[in-house]
Amino acid sequence: MNTFKPVFTAIALAIVSASVAPSVHADSLLMQRVQQEKGMSLPKKGMSMAQVERQFGAPTSKLDSRGGGSAKQPVINRWMYPGYIVYFERSHVVHTVLNTPAGNNTNPQAAK
Structure with a gap:
């Protein structure tokens, strides 16, 4: 067998x-x-930086921008708020991401 x-x-x-x-x-x-x-009330895609700041207040910090080397690589700005990070392409929101307990976005300064 x-x-x-x-x-x-x-x-x-x-x-x-x-x-x-x-x-x-x-x-x-x-x-x-x-x-x-x-x-949650979070910044929505397409909002301008001015609209985000008017509606949600000043960010706790504005991280160094990334990209901008060409038209295909626009400047990406990141603003930190308590609990989430707002990503801007040039000056408009492309995404808002919650800080997670897993630690994926709790230290975006380290992502260089």
Whole structure:
């Protein structure tokens, strides 16, 4: 009797299960984050810097700009607020990102 095949099948199933579990967890965290963002008042895509500052106040800090070397690489400005970072392409919002407990955006100065 060949016992190799059931053992191989069990190992393969364990590997597949282990690789799917983090993905499902990550998807769940992303969905929670999107729901949290929907419930918050955050700067919206297309708002100007002046509109953001008028509506949300002065940022806690304005990080060094990036890019700007060509028309295909416009200047990206980043403003930090408590709990989120606003990204501007030239002078208009392109994205607002929540600071996460995982630490992805808690120290944007380090991303050089």
